[in-house]
Amino acid sequence: MFTGRCLCGAVRYESPGPALFAAVCHCRDCQRASGSGGVPVLGVPRASFACSGPVKASRIRGGSGLAAVRNFCSECGSLLFGTPEAAPEMVTIYAGSLDDPACFAPAEALFASQRPPWAKLAADLLEHATLPGQ
Numbered sequence: 001m002f003t004g005r006c007l008c009g010a011v012r013y014e015s016p017g018p019a020l021f022a023a024v025c026h027c028r029d030c031q032r033a034s035g036s037g038g039v040p041v042l043g044v045p046r047a048s049f050a051c052s053g054p055v056k057a058s059r060i061r062g063g064s065g066l067a068a069v070r071n072f073c074s075e076c077g078s079l080l081f082g083t084p085e086a087a088p089e090m091v092t093i094y095a096g097s098l099d100d101p102a103c104f105a106p107a108e109a110l111f112a113s114q115r116p117p118w119a120k121l122a123a124d125l126l127e128h129a130t131l132p133g134q
């Protein structure tokens with residue numbers, strides 16, 4: 001079971017899993033949205049994902065041409081999870097919002113071609129210049 005919340009606690013979410021993928025996305029959109037060098041994301045099935053509280057969605061056209069939707073707490077602004085239109089069966093939890101961030105074990109780096117040199121993780125990740133298979 002994955003559980004998490006925003007900084008102020010107004011929004012909480014939970015998912016029974018399983019984890020569909022675990023990666024760090026270094027695309028420029030994720031960098032700007034988070035103010036960091038990349039966003040750690042954990043994919044879970046959308047059908048069993050549950051969320052409560054005041055969530056606001058930011059819709060920006062992603063690399064697929066469809067909207068990349070980033071959901072954040074409308075009270076404190078914490079980025080919480082993505083609901084990408086390109087993968088409607090999935091929710092991408094931003095791992096820093098998990099109650100236990102240590103249960104996140106990234107395996108891949110996405111958009112490594114856009115990663116700034118200071119954001120390379122010490123973990124040994126399978127690197128993709130953009131997305132897997134592209």
Ligand SMILES: [Zn+2]
Binds near residue numbers: 007073
């Ligand atoms: Zn909040």
Ligand SMILES: [Zn+2]
Binds near residue numbers: 025026028111
């Ligand atoms: Zn990204």
